[in-house]
Amino acid sequence: MSQHPYLFKEIETSVQAIWEEKGTFRTEIQSDRPKFYCLEMFPYPSGKIHMGHVRNYSIGDALARYKRMRGFNVLHPMGWDAFGLPAENAAIQRNIPPKTWTVDNIAHMKKQLKKLGLSYDWEREIATCLPDYYRWNQWLFLQFLKRGLAYKKGGLLNWCDQCATVLANEQVEEGLCWRCKSPVELRSLDQWYLKITDYAKELHDTLKDLPGWPEKVRTMQENWIGPSTGAHIDFSVIGLNKQLTVFTTRPDTLYGVTFVTIAPEHEEMENLLSLSDNRDLAHAFIRETLHKRTTERNTEVVEKEGIDSGIRLIHPLTGETIPLWIGNFVVSGYGTGVVMGVPAHDTRDFEFAIQYSLPIKTVISDSEHIPDRPSEAMTGPGILVQSGKFDGLSNDLAKIEITRHLEEKGIGRAVTTYRLRDWGISRQRYWGTPIPVIYCDSCGMVPVPDRDLPVVLPEHVSFTGKGGSPLSEQPSFLHVKCPECGKDAKRETDTMDTFIDSSWYFLRFSDPKNTRLPFDRQTAAHWLPVDQYVGGVEHAILHLLYARFFTKVLNDLGLSPVREPFTSLLTQGMVLKDGSKMSKSKGNVVDPDLLIDRYGADTVRLFTLFSAPPDKDLAWDDKAVEGAYRFLGRLSQKAQELLTHPQFSSVGTATATLSPELRLVRTKIHETIQDVTRDLEGNAQMNTAIARLMELLNTLYSIDLQKGAEERLVLREGLQVTSMLLSPFAPHLSQHLWNTLGAKGLVADERWPEADQSALLRDVVPFIVQVNGKLRATLMLPPNTTESELREHALKDEKVVRAIEGLQVKKAVHVPGKLMNFVVGPG
Numbered sequence: 099m100s101q102h103p104y105l106f107k108e109i110e111t112s113v114q115a116i117w118e119e120k121g122t123f124r125t126e127i128q129s130d131r132p133k134f135y136c137l138e139m140f141p142y143p144s145g146k147i148h149m150g151h152v153r154n155y156s157i158g159d160a161l162a163r164y165k166r167m168r169g170f171n172v173l174h175p176m177g178w179d180a181f182g183l184p185a186e187n188a189a190i191q192r193n194i195p196p197k198t199w200t201v202d203n204i205a206h207m208k209k210q211l212k213k214l215g216l217s218y219d220w221e222r223e224i225a226t227c228l229p230d231y232y233r234w235n236q237w238l239f240l241q242f243l244k245r246g247l248a249y250k251k252g253g254l255l256n257w258c259d260q261c262a263t264v265l266a267n268e269q270v271e272e273g274l275c276w277r278c279k280s281p282v283e284l285r286s287l288d289q290w291y292l293k294i295t296d297y298a299k300e301l302h303d304t305l306k307d308l309p310g311w312p313e314k315v316r317t318m319q320e321n322w323i324g325p326s327t328g329a330h331i332d333f334s335v336i337g338l339n340k341q342l343t344v345f346t347t348r349p350d351t352l353y354g355v356t357f358v359t360i361a362p363e364h365e366e367m368e369n370l371l372s373l374s375d376n377r378d379l380a381h382a383f384i385r386e387t388l389h390k391r392t393t394e395r396n397t398e399v400v401e402k403e404g405i406d407s408g409i410r411l412i413h414p415l416t417g418e419t420i421p422l423w424i425g426n427f428v429v430s431g432y433g434t435g436v437v438m439g440v441p442a443h444d445t446r447d448f449e450f451a452i453q454y455s456l457p458i459k460t461v462i463s464d465s466e467h468i469p470d471r472p473s474e475a476m477t478g479p480g481i482l483v484q485s486g487k488f489d490g491l492s493n494d495l496a497k498i499e500i501t502r503h504l505e506e507k508g509i510g511r512a513v514t515t516y517r518l519r520d521w522g523i524s525r526q527r528y529w530g531t532p533i534p535v536i537y538c539d540s541c542g543m544v545p546v547p548d549r550d551l552p553v554v555l556p557e558h559v560s561f562t563g564k565g566g567s568p569l570s571e572q573p574s575f576l577h578v579k580c581p582e583c584g585k586d587a588k589r590e591t592d593t594m595d596t597f598i599d600s601s602w603y604f605l606r607f608s609d610p611k612n613t614r615l616p617f618d619r620q621t622a623a624h625w626l627p628v629d630q631y632v633g634g635v636e637h638a639i640l641h642l643l644y645a646r647f648f649t650k651v652l653n654d655l656g657l658s659p660v661r662e663p664f665t666s667l668l669t670q671g672m673v674l675k676d677g678s679k680m681s682k683s684k685g686n687v688v689d690p691d692l693l694i695d696r697y698g699a700d701t702v703r704l705f706t707l708f709s710a711p712p713d714k715d716l717a718w719d720d721k722a723v724e725g726a727y728r729f730l731g732r733l734s735q736k737a738q739e740l741l742t743h744p745q746f747s748s749v750g751t752a753t754a755t756l757s758p759e760l761r762l763v764r765t766k767i768h769e770t771i772q773d774v775t776r777d778l779e780g781n782a783q784m785n786t787a788i789a790r791l792m793e794l795l796n797t798l799y800s801i802d803l804q805k806g807a808e809e810r811l812v813l814r815e816g817l818q819v820t821s822m823l824l825s826p827f828a829p830h831l832s833q834h835l836w837n838t839l840g841a842k843g844l845v846a847d848e849r850w851p852e853a854d855q856s857a858l859l860r861d862v863v864p865f866i867v868q869v870n871g872k873l874r875a876t877l878m879l880p881p882n883t884t885e886s887e888l889r890e891h892a893l894k895d896e897k898v899v900r901a902i903e904g905l906q907v908k909k910a911v912h913v914p915g916k917l918m919n920f921v922v923g924p925g
Contacts, residue, residue, distance in 0.1 A: 102738035104731040106698030110830040114215060122846055123217045125173050127624050134170035135625045136162040137604055139633030139641070140177045143203040143225075144184060147210045149673040149680055150634075152690050153706040153716060157670055157784070158632040159216045160707060160826040164778050166217070167825070167850040173625050175607040176211065176218040178204050180227035181596045183261055183277060185529045189561045196529045197557055200227055210691065214699045215829050217846070222610045226599035227529070231606065233552030234616040235598055236534040238648075240545050241655055247293045250543070254363045254388065254430075255522060257285040263526045264289055266595060267431070267519055269640070284363070284388050289524030290533060290592065294647050298323055298516040301646055310666030312713070318638040324517025329501045330434065331510040333358060333411040333420065337373045342366070342411060342422070345433030345515055348440065349504070350496035353485040354461035356451065357439035358411055359404060359425035362387045364435045370422070374408030380424055387426045402427045402450050414509045415486065425450070431519045441475065448475035461485050462493050521644065523595040526567045528559055530593030538580035538587040547581050553589070567591045600641050601648035604628050604663055616657065623659035635669040642667070668782065671715035673706075680718075688718060700828035701727040707827050708788040729792055730831055733824075736798060737817050737835050743803055743810060758862040758878035760812050763797055767816045768857040770794045774823045775850070784827065791824055814839060822851050866917035867892045869901040885912045892918055 117123065138158035141151060162174040178200075185196035192199070204225060211218070224231055242248040256265040260280035264287060269276040294301075302323045305316045328347035335342060344358060360367070362384040371377040383405040404425040411420045427446065428437055441451035441458045451458050460468050464480040482491050488500060504510025524533070532553040534546035546553055556575045559568045569575055569591040580587040602616070608625040609617035633641075645663050652658035672679050675686040693702045705726040710716040756764065770790050777787035798816045801809050818839055825832035825845045836845045860881055865888055867875040875895045879888065889910060892898050898920070906925040912918050 102735050102742075104698075104727075104734040104831075106700065106730070106831070109834045110213075110215065110699055113830045113833045114212065116833070116844070117215075117217075117846075120844070122844060123174065123219050124221055125171070125175075125219045127621075128171040129624075131169060131171040133173065133625060134162075134165040134630070135173045135628045136165065136630045137175065137607070137628045137632070139631070139637065140179050140600070140603065141207065142182055142184070143178045143180055143200055143207055145203045145206060147207055147690055149688050149690060149706070149718075152214065152702060153673055154632055154634070154670055155211065155214065155216055156703045156706050156827075157668065157712050157782070158630070159214075159703075160784055161630055161632075161778075161782060162217055163826040163829060163846065164850070166846060167822070167848060169849060172217075173222075173607070174217055174219060175222040175224075175610075176216070176220070177222075177224035177603060177607070178207075178226065179596070179600050179603075180204065180225045181232075181530045181593075181599055183263075183527065183529070185227075186527060186561060189529075195557060195559075197227065197555075200225075200529075213691075213694055214703065217829075222607055224603065224606055224610050226596075226603065229552045229554050230613075232531040232599070234606070235531040235594060236546070236551050236553060237548065238602065238616065238652070239594070239598075240534060240548070242292060242651065243545055245651075245655070247296065247651060248290060249293065250288060250290050252286065252288045253365075254284045255287050255289060256282050257287070258282050261527075264522060264524055266522050266597075266640075287524075289522050291520040291522050292647075294521045294644075295516065295518055297647055297650055298518045299325070299514070300650060301518075301643065302516070304662065308662065308664075308667075311664075312635075312667060312669055315635060315638045315642065315667060315669060319643055322518065322639045322643065325514055326433075326516070327514045328512075329504065329510050330513050331438070331504060332414060333436075334414070335370065335422075336410045336412060336419070338369070340366070340369075342436050343434045344436045344438050345513070346438050348438075348443065348497070349500045349510070350482065350493040351440040351443045351461055352415060352438070352500055353482075353488070354440040354442050354459045355413060355420060355438045356441060356457040356459055357421050357423050359423045359428050359437050359439055359450075360407070361428040361430040361435040362424055362426065363430050365430070367424075370407065370409050376406060376408035380405055380407050383424060387424075390426070402446065402453070404450065404454065406454075414504070414507075421456075423454075432517055433515050442472055443475055443477055445475045445477060448472075459484065521595075521647075523598060524592040525595055526591075527593055528555070528561070528568045530596055531598060532569070533590040533592050533594055535590040536578055536580060536587045537590070538583060538585060540585055541580055541582045541587075544580055544582050544587070550581065567593065569593070597640060597644050601644045602652065604631075604645070605649075605652070605658060619657060619659055626658070627660045627662055628664045630666050630668065631664040632668045632670060634672075638669075668712055670712050671710060673716050673718060675718035686718075693723065697723060697727045698730075698830070700730055700830050704730065704788065704828050707784040709785065711785055712782055729795065730828060732799070733795055733817075733820065733835070734831060736795070736813070737838065739803065740810060740813050740817065741838060756808055756812065760801075760808055761857075762860070762862060762864065762878065763801060763812055763816065764854075764857045765860050766794060766797045767812075767819050768853040771819060771823065771851050771853040772858070775853075778826070787823075788827055791820060794820060819851055821845060822848060863915070865892075865915075867895065867898055868917060868919040869898065869922060871919060872901075874898050874901045881915060883915075885914070885918075888912070888918050892920075 136158055138154050162172050166172045180200050185200050188194055188199040189196045239248060256270050258265055258275040258280055260278045261275060265275060270282050273282060275282055302325050305320055308316060326347050328345060329349040330343050330345055332341040332343050371380055404423045407422045407424050409422040411422055413420050439447045441447040442460045443462055458471060460472060461482060461484050462480040463483045468483055479493055482488050482496050488496050491499060501512050532555060534553050536544045536546060538544055556572050559572060561568055576588055578587055578589055605617050605622055608622040612618055649658050649663040650661050653661045678684060680687050705723045708726060709722050773790050774787045777783040798813055801813045803809055821832045821835040822845060833845050862878040863881045865877045865879050867877060874897045877891055902920060902922050905922040907920050907922050909921040910918055
């Protein structure tokens, strides 16, 4: 048999040209077909795609192609998350304007994605760094501002000195900047916030309505939002006509309070310390604590330290004098920034009280004995003691009764609070969306009128990498007339957090050419929500939480037709090499371009989809890449073998006269249709679907073309079915085979094959016959063949007869429905 080379370069170039010419993947609304919106998280245009991109986009493309063939009107767009710090770093290091660097990178990466044969509607392409996109960032910001969901205030913020910008809490990972991994410190700055806390309850409560999301992601968001149910309780400050409000989840322990602790950065700190004789030591402690602290999320692991502020409070129920301490374990961002110290019933408070010799008072007991100085905190349930009129109540009932008593006296109230903080969006960088606000000495803060949008970034800017935003050094940008009074004024020079860009881009894809609105609600209503979203689990808290927040706000504004953006979420695993994630610093990066040049795009796609389930990490294996290449080569070879046969015919398959062996092959063909469909329809188990196609090809290789026309017809049917089932994974070769086997048009326009139910009924099955454990024959017999019938047929087979000639059958081992093994030996 002559070998036919697998000419992947010619095949892939030719097929991509056909798609381009026909506009195959251009999407229009087709109301007579169900919609399917498939979206992979769009990339930052860093310059080159990596294997993580290849895997992400291959998964999404396989799903989009499959749904298209299942009759869905598929929206599958792509764009660029194009603002960000790397472009500024490139400007500093290479003296290239950020826009030039970004646009060049987009052009190169777009070519790479097209080489992969991804079924994107490129007419919907967006780039967030272009004014026709970020003008709507600005317009949406102004809508938030009108509704009181955007505001500016001062406070202690996470600051990355290396990036010279503020970071949101979510962007600080174990005290380090999420991007550059430099240490983060707290600085006192003014910045803009979005009031995501107004939506904390809904963001938390509606997680249960996302069954198509991985449990891990929902749990991560639930923990980040962090609801706590408890009470606000007011303590009067001695010497000031003021109250400090504590938040506690244990109002039942109120009578056991022996101290109160306040966060070092609390907004009332300076006012409080003005009364204290201990103010100098307190200020020194505060400076040291804030220097050490880099994130509100690390306070549970640091050593607990504190200092007596010198301020005294009045207990709201007993009238006792209570010392106010400043503690490094209290943060202003959680609750009220002030907490009760109940050392008898809280482990942290107990350790703190022992360390600083503070009183310990038992108010809940599980026995009649009440220790004067307990040896450990009693944190379990019990009965209230030393708690006035609430003595004798169970502590669970006391939570309710004490809270009700506080509400009646006007000194407390039941509340639910959240760990989630408002989203700080100000960035002291150039390459981002300018915040559309003007500051006028006469009028104050003035929003930029809609008619003046977009506020466009100036392109000729000098970068040093030091200090604040270079926008503050651009007179043509900075100086402007006040839109209200016409006097001289100044623009805001902060730009928006780039996560703003990705918080609504999926809505823009539904209507990307709209110049009147960010998107038309009716058009968006056809496509939204996204049916399948694909991306990394590292975005569980940042992007995915912000996108949910934006969608809910835009729904309240009458813009978004939905309140949840993504119905199903697939978080693909990482691509690993040498046991760790691919990265330049580790020297374990594999260049997709080199792989495509050597093996072809179909091989690269097939390998990434076959080597692991989509949601699991993929371990790089050069041999597995070569295995995928060999499979496609064998498929091409078998097709060429059929096509070059002198009696090849393209007529339909005749099944009535097929031999038992060929009927079994047809059964395998249609079982594969059924099984691959089940794999893709369920949990997108693409690796098992591809494995089934490999098994089918092995079966097709068992067909001997020299026997007759029936063999050629069954092989043709098998190859056509394979080309259709393989098209979501290796679309170029699939299209090539489809046409060379005599079919017209595009595989992408075909309906997904359906299994012939009559072919699934096995009238014969293979029975293995062994002699002393060695295969001697394969008999095609009815599946209900009995042991005696199998023995009779086996002993008539020529190969079996030769194998036992001159020997005696000692025993026959029978496995029903599968095999018979004759144990033979000398007579």
